[in-house]
Amino acid sequence: MSPKPRATDVKARLVEAAIRLLDESGPEALQARKLAAEVGASTMAVYTHFGGMAALVDEVARAGFRRLSEELAQVGETDDPVADIFSLARTYRQVVAERPQLFAVAFGQSAPGGKRATLSDLTTEEGREAAPEGLEAFAPIVRATARAIAAGRFRAADEYQAAAQLWSALHGFVTLEASGHFGPAEQGIDHILVPLGITMAAGLGDTVDRARESAEAAKAVWRARTGNAGQGGND
Numbered sequence: 001m002s003p004k005p006r007a008t009d010v011k012a013r014l015v016e017a018a019i020r021l022l023d024e025s026g027p028e029a030l031q032a033r034k035l036a037a038e039v040g041a042s043t044m045a046v047y048t049h050f051g052g053m054a055a056l057v058d059e060v061a062r063a064g065f066r067r068l069s070e071e072l073a074q075v076g077e078t079d080d081p082v083a084d085i086f087s088l089a090r091t092y093r094q095v096v097a098e099r100p101q102l103f104a105v106a107f108g109q110s111a112p113g114g115k116r117a118t119l120s121d122l123t124t125e126e127g128r129e130a131a132p133e134g135l136e137a138f139a140p141i142v143r144a145t146a147r148a149i150a151a152g153r154f155r156a157a158d159e160y161q162a163a164a165q166l167w168s169a170l171h172g173f174v175t176l177e178a179s180g181h182f183g184p185a186e187q188g189i190d191h192i193l194v195p196l197g198i199t200m201a202a203g204l205g206d207t208v209d210r211a212r213e214s215a216e217a218a219k220a221v222w223r224a225r226t227g228n229a230g231q232g233g234n235d
Contacts, residue, residue: 010039010041010045010049011049011050011059013038013039014035014038014039014041014045014046014049014050014056015056015059015060015063017035017038017039018030018035018056018060019060019063019064019099019102020038021034021035021038022060022101022102022105022112023099023101023102026101027101027104027105027110027111027112027113028112030053030057030060030112030113031113032046032047032053035056053112053113053115054115056115057105057111057112057113057115057116057117058117058118060102060105060106060117061105061106061108061117061118061133062133063102064099064102064103064105064106065106065133065134065136065137066133066136066137067095067099067102068092068095068096068103068106068137069133069136069137069139069140071091071094071095072088072091072092072095072137072140072141073140074091075087075088075091075140077143077144077147078217078221080214080217081144081145081147081148081151081153082144082148082153082201082206082210082211082214083214083215083217083218083221084144084147084218085141085144085145085148085166085197085201085214085218086194086197086214086215086217086218086219087218087221087222088140088141088144089166089170089193089197089218090189090218090222092170092174093170093173093174093177093189093193096171096174096178097174097177097178097185100178105117107119107171109175119131119134120134122134122135122138122160122164123158123160123161123164128160138163138167141163141166141167142159142160142163144163145159145162145163145166146159146163148201148204148206149162153201153205153206153210154201154204154205154206155204155205157204162204165200165203165204166197166200166204169196169197169200170193170197173188173192173193173196177192194215194219197211197215198211198212198215201214
């Protein structure tokens with residue numbers, strides 16, 4: 001007789017099943033009955049381990065932010081914080097583009113079964129305390145922004161608010177690109193995302209020329225890291 005699965009194992013399997021269903025069939029597939037069938041359990045498993053679909057949606061969102069933070073952590077830091085912001089933007093765009101359904105839930109753009117993920121204002125201390133996974137995903141952009149301020153590239157400002165401006169521009173691009181507004185990836189990155197980043201950096205206090213140099217440095221780092229001449233490969 002096989003051992004009974006531990007509660008933590010069943011809970012983790014339900015979250016992974018939810019992400020898989022999202023990837024394969026979109027938010028309409030995220031139903032207690034389908035989730036239970038995916039892990040070989042009864043429908044009550046969702047309510048036993050999460051208390052309901054709302055809590056499960058929140059856990060899926062947290063899983064999305066954990067995945068995003070893991071990828072952004074791989075970017076690392078150089079002596080050019082503005083180039084690091086461009087590198088983070090490229091990575092963020094790729095990660096979100098690869099899992100659009102998951103991140104639509106994580107960012108509250110999708111509400112499976114009418115259940116929308118609980119979101120927090122990460123520009124406030126209270127919001128950061130309430131959303132550790134979201135904060136961890138946001139943190140690399142905040143750190144790079146703080147370093148740009150300290151280096152005199154950006155003018156003095158609250159690093160969370162300045163980073164939120166950059167994040168807003170970045171996520172706006174990613175959302176529109178996912179809807180098919182900007183054509184092939186290299187076209188959108190070269191013609192929209194990079195110029196948008198330069199404009200944002202200049203607005204925060206950098207010079208256009210220095211921001212452009214940082215964008216080019218980030219492109220070179222991206223190519224070396226990924227071997228990808230496609231993302232922003234055409235100037």
